[in-house]
Amino acid sequence: MESHISGGGVDEKEVRVANQRRVGSCESLVRILVVLLTLAAALVQGLSKQTKVVPIKVIPSLPAIYLPVTAKWHYLSAFVYLVVANVIACVYAAFSLVLSFANRGTKKSSLELLIIVLDLLMVALLFSAIGAAGAIGLMGYQGNSHVQWNKVCNVFGKYCHQVMASVLLSQLAALAFLFLVVLAVLGLNKRSN
Template identity: 40%
Template sequence: MASTESKFPQNPPPKTQKIVLGAQIGLRILVIGTALAATWVMLTCRQSTEIIGMTFDARYSYSSTFKFFAFANAVACSFALLSLLFVFFFCRQGLNPSNYYYLFLHDLFMTLLVLAGCAAATAEGFIGRYGNSHAGWTPICDNFGKFCNQMTTSVILSYLSLSFLLTLTITSASKSRQIQVSNSLI
């Protein structure tokens, strides 16, 4: 039976390490950019309209779902920046599989947080656009088109961030599975 050490090379080729490190850095920068843009668009999303002589406002802050969505993207952006600094700090010594395990846990948590925010905002956005006749909710996007379009843009940017985070999670999981089990644990 082959040992664990023979299945995985001890030191991957330097070119492979540089490609993985470059992908980690590039994807983290993309996560920061898309999550920051999604947060900014959501925070600046507002519209006033006059209906039957009365003025109505639509703002993200009127919905706890959209507040959570903005918060989830802001947290993901902040923690992606921290993880980028972590990658830069440990890139001098070389990232070992145990560091990738911590990055995997971090990326998994951020992926789940952004996924929850996207799911919540998508569900509320669907109700805002199409309404729900069974609950008596009427669609608002006929009257607040600019607001709905900005919300849609923010959700799309957040889904892009989610796809980058998912790619980071898969990459970190793949690299972290190379953790060597010591003989004392066997």
């Protein structure tokens, strides 16, 4: 009977260790995915550029003259914010991957907490940058007659598609960070019961 109980205890411990390993591997995979997503989002946005020849009226009474105009990512502060937020998130994701690997052996509680709080801050940072770039992108796509801001995506279509792709990649990265926080909370909750 004693041997049975003892065997059950070892089984339980083994199952718990196997579960922890599985969660650890899942966490590492998500962090690698976040590094790739944020890097891709920053590159797609940072390299977005399109030149078009457009009619511009210098003097209202004279006919328009045709000039080449270039759309670049750093012309709009919301897009700069998206690139900076993605670079910060990418560097942090790579750093946290190393930290979570280092912590796997020792399981330091303070380091684990630091990673959860920083993951949470990345959720806030990325979502605000996505909101900003999304709102400006939507304005460029639709325009607004009330404030007389004309749409620009009818001219710079390729540029707008690049912005949209960058926003979508950032959205996936933000959701991945959200998932990491939920995963950590579930792990803590399991250990506390």
